[in-house]
Amino acid sequence: MIQIKNLNVTYEAMGEGYAALENINMELGAGETCAIIGPSGCGKSTLLKVLAGIIREYEGIVEINGQPIMPMKQKIGFIPQNYGLLPWKNVYENIRLSAKIKNIKDRDNSKELDFFVQQLGLAGLEGRYPGELSGGQQQRVALARSFLLKPDLLLMDEPFSALDAMTREEIQNVFLDVWRKYSVSTILVTHYVEEALYLGQKIVILSGIPGTISKIIDNPLFGIENIRNHQDFFQLSLALRKMIKEDWLK
Amino acid sequence: MIEQRRGVWYLYGILIFFTLWYMAASLVNLPIIPMPWIVMENLLGIFVSKILIHGSYSLWRIVAGVILAVIIGVPAGLYMGYFPKWDRALSPIVYLTYPIPKIALLPIMMLLLGLGEVSKILMIFLIIIFQVIIAVRDGVKSIPKETYYPLYSLGATSGNIFWEILIPASMPKFLTSIRVAMATAISVLFFTETFGTEYGMGYFIMDAWMRVNYLEMYSGIVVLSCMGLVLFGVIDYLDRKICHWQYK
Numbered sequence: 001m002i003q004i005k006n007l008n009v010t011y012e013a014m015g016e017g018y019a020a021l022e023n024i025n026m027e028l029g030a031g032e033t034c035a036i037i038g039p040s041g042c043g044k045s046t047l048l049k050v051l052a053g054i055i056r057e058y059e060g061i062v063e064i065n066g067q068p069i070m071p072m073k074q075k076i077g078f079i080p081q082n083y084g085l086l087p088w089k090n091v092y093e094n095i096r097l098s099a100k101i102k103n104i105k106d107r108d109n110s111k112e113l114d115f116f117v118q119q120l121g122l123a124g125l126e127g128r129y130p131g132e133l134s135g136g137q138q139q140r141v142a143l144a145r146s147f148l149l150k151p152d153l154l155l156m157d158e159p160f161s162a163l164d165a166m167t168r169e170e171i172q173n174v175f176l177d178v179w180r181k182y183s184v185s186t187i188l189v190t191h192y193v194e195e196a197l198y199l200g201q202k203i204v205i206l207s208g209i210p211g212t213i214s215k216i217i218d219n220p221l222f223g224i225e226n227i228r229n230h231q232d233f234f235q236l237s238l239a240l241r242k243m244i245k246e247d248w249l250k
Numbered sequence: 251m252i253e254q255r256r257g258v259w260y261l262y263g264i265l266i267f268f269t270l271w272y273m274a275a276s277l278v279n280l281p282i283i284p285m286p287w288i289v290m291e292n293l294l295g296i297f298v299s300k301i302l303i304h305g306s307y308s309l310w311r312i313v314a315g316v317i318l319a320v321i322i323g324v325p326a327g328l329y330m331g332y333f334p335k336w337d338r339a340l341s342p343i344v345y346l347t348y349p350i351p352k353i354a355l356l357p358i359m360m361l362l363l364g365l366g367e368v369s370k371i372l373m374i375f376l377i378i379i380f381q382v383i384i385a386v387r388d389g390v391k392s393i394p395k396e397t398y399y400p401l402y403s404l405g406a407t408s409g410n411i412f413w414e415i416l417i418p419a420s421m422p423k424f425l426t427s428i429r430v431a432m433a434t435a436i437s438v439l440f441f442t443e444t445f446g447t448e449y450g451m452g453y454f455i456m457d458a459w460m461r462v463n464y465l466e467m468y469s470g471i472v473v474l475s476c477m478g479l480v481l482f483g484v485i486d487y488l489d490r491k492i493c494h495w496q497y498k
Contacts, residue, residue: 052403071405078403080396088418088495097414101404129495145400155403 002028002051002153002185007060009046019210020046024060026204026216031183033222035190035200039248043211044189048155051187052078064152075102077146077154077184081161083138085130091141092117092126098149109148116144120174136167140174147178156188160195169228172198176223193237193244197221198228203240207247214247260479281464293469300454300466301473307449309477311367312439315374316428322375323382324424328416330383331390348380353438356445365446373442378431385427389420422493429485436478451477 007024010017021043028034038044049055050062053071064074077098078084085094095116099109117123120140130138139159146154159175160168172195179186190196196203201222205215217240227233268286275283293301330337352373359369397415406414443452451474458466490497 049399052399053405054399054402071403073405076403076405078400080399082394082396084396084400086397086414086418088421088493089414090495098400098404101401101406101410101414131495149404 001030001065002187003061003063003066004051005061007047007050007058007062009043009050009055009058011046021050021058022210022212024211024213026213028185028187028202030065030185032201033179033186033188033199034202034204035188035196036204036206037190037193037196037244038206038211040191041209042206043209044206045157047206047211048078048157048187048189051153052076052155054078074153075149075151077149077151079139079142079146079154079156079159081158083130083135083142085138085141085145087130090127090129091122091133094130094141095122095144095148098145102149113148116148116178119178120144134167135163136171139163139171143171143175143178147182147184150182151184154184154186156186158189158191161191168195175199193240194228194233197233197237197240205244205247207244215243260483284465284468289465289468289472292465293472296466296469301469304449304451304454304470305473305477307447308439308443308451308474311370311443311450312374312435312477312481314367314371315435315439316378316432318371318375319378319382319431320428323379324386327383327386327424328390328412328420331387331420332411332416337387344380344383348384352376353441356442360446370439370442370447370450373438374435377435377438378428381427381431382424385423386420389423390416393419418492422489422496425485425489425493429482432481432485433478436474436481440474 004024004026007021008019009021010019012018024047026034036044036047046055050058051069053069053076062069064076067074069076086097089097092113095113099113117126120143122137122140122144125133125137130141133141142159160171163171176199188199190199197219199222200219203217203219204213205217206212207214221227221230221233221236224230271283271286275285326340330340355376356369356373359372363369363372393415397419398411401411401414439450440452440455443450444456447453451470455467455470455474458464458470
């Protein structure tokens with residue numbers, strides 16, 4: 001379970017303090033997914049960085065399973081916008097990196113590693129370097145790396161935004177497939193309403209500068225087969241869009 | 251396949267070098283520029299008796315100087331690149347001392363450290379280290395912040411960060427800095443070897459010159475440039491072995 005209470009984050013620029021996030025309160029049950037949607041500069045990425053343990057100076061309470069964020073103790077998977085693969089490591093080494101840093105021995109997880117390589121369609125690409133992969137393939141590697149760890153919390157910063165529309169849908173499905181098997185608590189940031197609707201059990205709408213939560217929606221359409229082609233999906237996404245527009249214009 | 255082709259390109263370079271040399275020699279037609287094959291014949295004749303010992307001395311000084319510069323320069327560059335405090339503290343010192351013509355320090359070095367090996371190796375070390383420090387530092391600074399994030403959130407230690415990110419990321423710039431510094435180092439080596447030693451290619455060439463033995467002098471120059479070729483070849487080889495990811 002992820003808990004955020006009265007979170008305030010300020011950052012300093014040119015000697016002055018600016019509020020990036022103000023009074024953020026939210027909860028995420030174990031194994032749930034949550035999509036955060038908001039305009040550029042509203043602090044979405046800041047929120048993610050706090051959860052990832054990258055930003056350590058904040059006010060309020062941020063806890064994973066009742067413990068404050070501590071990357072050394074918890075297992076947090078973070079996939080940045082550019083997938084965060086190391087260009088000097090091949091696919092196999094990149095996937096293994098998370099386990100290596102957590103000091104998990106190879107023999108303890110080689111079967112799982114093979115499984116994820118198969119599951120994410122990376123078989124035969126193990127020896128390639130990130131520079132030789134397409135965006136979709138890089139994203140698959142990043143997902144494999146994070147899932148291999150079976151993280152307490154998976155964070156994704158606009159994970160599919162650099163992919164073309166077809167690949168994006170495909171990888172979103174790959175993500176959902178793996179997520180269903182392992183039900184990892186996931187928070188993803190996006191600026192696509194459809195993506196939020198498709199991947200988020202909860203949808204958090206952030207707005208304004210500084211970022212505040214304006215709505216948290218329980219998504220009734222999450223997890224329904226082929227929902228993207230349903231009328232309901234279109235209607236809800238239109239409604240959501242309208243809601244967001246009004247909200248951001250305030 | 252590619253390896254083979256590279257070998258061919260080296261041969262090609264050597265061929266052009268000898269052709270130009272031959273043309274110059276025929277044009278001038280004086281003992282001061284002997285024909286290449288006469289020099290090569292002379293070189294083969296004195297290789298075991300003279301060149302081997304002088305060459306080994308020079309090679310040892312260069313390699314020792316480079317290794318010393320790497321041992322001190324790489325960690326310094328990594329720290330300066332990663333920790334802004336280190337950079338703020340050390341950069342001014344580097345900038346102040348980098349432009350000093352190191353060769354001007356040779357007399358002081360010789361006075362303080364004697365005429366032996368130490369002052370020569372230290373000279374080469376001083377030439378190379380600044381380029382290594384600055385290249386490694388800038389290599390680290392140019393790593394996008396996002397590269398670190400997944401490792402931070404995994405709870406990576408500084409050791410992990412250095413080993414998995416900083417060292418491999420700065421490796422290409424580091425090798426380039428060694429490449430750039432190597433030519434200067436060989437020239438400076440030549441100069442230092444004209445003082446206080448009876449071994450080394452520098453001594454050998456100057457000695458041959460004094461004795462007006464042009465054949466031996468040219469043999470020495472050929473050996474020195476071959477040493478350069480081999481050293482550059484080694485760096486290129488390391489580049490292909492360690493940094494092959496960047497050519498993908």
